[in-house]
Amino acid sequence: xxxxxxxxxxxxxxxxxxxxxxxxxxxxxxxxxxxxxxxxxxxxxxxxxxxxxxxxxxxxxxxxxxxxxxxxxxxxxxxxxxxxxxxxxxxxxxxxxxxxxxxxxxxxxxxxxxxxxxxxxxxxxxxxxxxxxxxxxxxxxxxxxxxxxxxxxxxxxxxxxxxxxxxxxxxxxxxxxxxxxxxxxxxxxxxxxxxxxxxxxxxxxxxxxxxxxxxxxxxxxxxxxxxxxxx
Amino acid sequence: xxxxxxxxxxxxxxxxxxxxxxxxxxxxxxxxxxxxxxxxxxxxxxxxxxxxxxxxxxxxxxxxxxxxxxxxxxxxxxxxxxxxxxxxxxxxxxxxxxxxxxxxxxxxxxxxxxxxxxxxxxxxxxxxxxxxxxxxxxxxxxxxxxxxxxxxxxxxxxxxxxxxxxxxxxxxxxxxxxxxxxxxxxxxxxxxxxxxxxxxxxxxxxxxxxxxxxxxxxxxxxxxxxxxxxxxxxxxxxxxxxxxxxxxxxxxxxxxxxxxxxxxxxxxxxxxxxxxxxxxxxxxxxxxx
Numbered sequence: 001x002x003x004x005x006x007x008x009x010x011x012x013x014x015x016x017x018x019x020x021x022x023x024x025x026x027x028x029x030x031x032x033x034x035x036x037x038x039x040x041x042x043x044x045x046x047x048x049x050x051x052x053x054x055x056x057x058x059x060x061x062x063x064x065x066x067x068x069x070x071x072x073x074x075x076x077x078x079x080x081x082x083x084x085x086x087x088x089x090x091x092x093x094x095x096x097x098x099x100x101x102x103x104x105x106x107x108x109x110x111x112x113x114x115x116x117x118x119x120x121x122x123x124x125x126x127x128x129x130x131x132x133x134x135x136x137x138x139x140x141x142x143x144x145x146x147x148x149x150x151x152x153x154x155x156x157x158x159x160x161x162x163x164x165x166x167x168x169x170x171x172x173x174x175x176x177x178x179x180x181x182x183x184x185x186x187x188x189x190x191x192x193x194x195x196x197x198x199x200x201x202x203x204x205x206x207x208x209x210x211x212x213x214x215x216x217x218x219x220x221x222x223x224x225x226x227x228x229x230x231x
Numbered sequence: 232x233x234x235x236x237x238x239x240x241x242x243x244x245x246x247x248x249x250x251x252x253x254x255x256x257x258x259x260x261x262x263x264x265x266x267x268x269x270x271x272x273x274x275x276x277x278x279x280x281x282x283x284x285x286x287x288x289x290x291x292x293x294x295x296x297x298x299x300x301x302x303x304x305x306x307x308x309x310x311x312x313x314x315x316x317x318x319x320x321x322x323x324x325x326x327x328x329x330x331x332x333x334x335x336x337x338x339x340x341x342x343x344x345x346x347x348x349x350x351x352x353x354x355x356x357x358x359x360x361x362x363x364x365x366x367x368x369x370x371x372x373x374x375x376x377x378x379x380x381x382x383x384x385x386x387x388x389x390x391x392x393x394x395x396x397x398x399x400x401x402x403x404x405x406x407x408x409x410x411x412x413x414x415x416x417x418x419x420x421x422x423x424x425x426x427x428x429x430x431x432x433x434x435x436x437x438x439x440x441x442x443x444x445x446x447x448x449x450x451x452x453x454x455x456x457x458x459x460x461x462x463x464x465x466x467x468x469x470x471x472x473x474x475x476x477x478x479x480x481x482x483x484x485x486x487x488x489x490x491x492x493x494x495x496x497x498x499x500x501x502x503x504x505x506x507x508x509x510x511x512x513x514x515x516x517x518x519x520x
Binding site: 064067068070071072073087089090168169172173174183186187189190191192 | 302375405
């Protein structure tokens with residue numbers, strides 16, 4: 001089983017994309033998850049629904065509207081052009097933005113659940129000990145909700161690796177820039193190069209299996225050791 | 232269930248099966264058949280039009296499945312229930328022929344695609360191709376040359392114009408010609424090599440600017456059709472293939488911006504580079520046949 005230079009470039013690009021997206025998602029997703037977990041506002045329902053939309057929408061539909069929104073006549077496109085960044089489609093950062101949208105529920109929901117299950121008590125205790133909001137977030141919430149954050153990071157990463165429809169719609173198949181593994185496999189299949197498709201798919205299946213195995217192994221350990229009270 | 236209900240449902244069951252058998256029998260008498268046909272997505276609007284005419288004349292029913300030629304190829308190889316396959320290229324039908332999955336000698340070219348360089352911006356594409364030559368555009372969209380014949384033809388054209396190296400950094404590739412069309416129509420790419428049939432179909436021929444690539448600049452984009460093993464004994468399949476060779480069918484195909492084998496260049500409205508903007512009468516889409 002040997003890989004062409006293009007296959008290896010696609011693997012690297014995919015890992016780079018998924019890592020970048022995961023870091024950004026944790027930064028963006030955490031405040032959203034926090035707000036959703038704590039708020040009493042009537043907006044909780046609508047915002048939660050918008051965050052979950054990518055779970056329901058077909059990726060090609062999402063990709064098509066991102067292409068329109070990021071284009072010269074779309075609101076994102078006009079914003080990025082006014083900021084002097086140019087247009088996002090067909091660029092690595094365009095894929096990053098699209099993937100952040102697409103994988104958002106996979107990161108927000110585990111964190112939200114973890115924060116909700118903490119309850120208000122630990123934060124009230126921290127407040128009586130005069131911990132500021134940031135202090136109590138990093139010393140109380142983060143350690144206690146650790147499993148939620150790790151689950152979120154792994155799911156966000158894995159989901160971005162498996163992304164296809166959105167990338168296909170806005171990527172433009174540029175080697176080293178937007179041609180990720182899933183697109184490369186698709187190209188092999190369409191070109192009837194089944195041997196190469198099998199090889200690359202094999203790598204993807206093995207990778208996904210071990211990531212998920214690690215995730216479930218980790219979750220089991222968490223429940224058996226850290227939550228003796230069965231939380 | 233009471234005895235009465237049981238009796239009623241038994242009667243209904245037999246009455247239902249009787250009706251069904253009667254219908255089957257009627258279909259046999261009339262000789263009308265229902266067949267599954269696979270068609271490359273880029274030919275969808277034309278095929279719908281063609282099949283409407285064919286069904287009206289023959290009484291047969293044609294169920295169309297659309298998809299990329301590569302996917303349909305894989306499906307046929309693994310037992311998809313298609314009688315006929317209209318490919319967007321010549322390579323897949325030839326591959327099926329070599330694997331013995333088609334009726335011998337059934338392969339022929341039903342349409343020849345016309346390539347066009349298109350922009351949604353007025354005066355962006357001119358006969359002198361100044362923008363393309365000077366590099367004064369953001370992106371050049373084309374179909375993936377490895378997968379789509381329109382993409383391979385686009386690269387041939389650029390080679391012919393000695394513009395491959397200079398434009399390559401600005402290439403963006405659609406997986407197929409439909410996606411390439413989207414890249415241009417949404418304004419994300421200033422320029423793109425698309426199929427003339429798409430521009431005609433979407434009624435965009437009188438907006439933006441367009442250059443119809445001369446035939447001599449690339450190998451003909453031949454689209455072949457094959458009769459698959461499964462359709463061997465089907466009269467409807469044979470009749471549909473015969474219809475595809477008729478003057479009536481060719482007239483419809485040409486109205487959508489394709490050429491056909493016997494017609495070659497004389498029936499296509501424009502064969503030489505033209506200046507923009509050009510107007511292709513939209514009425515061509517509905518020829519009097």
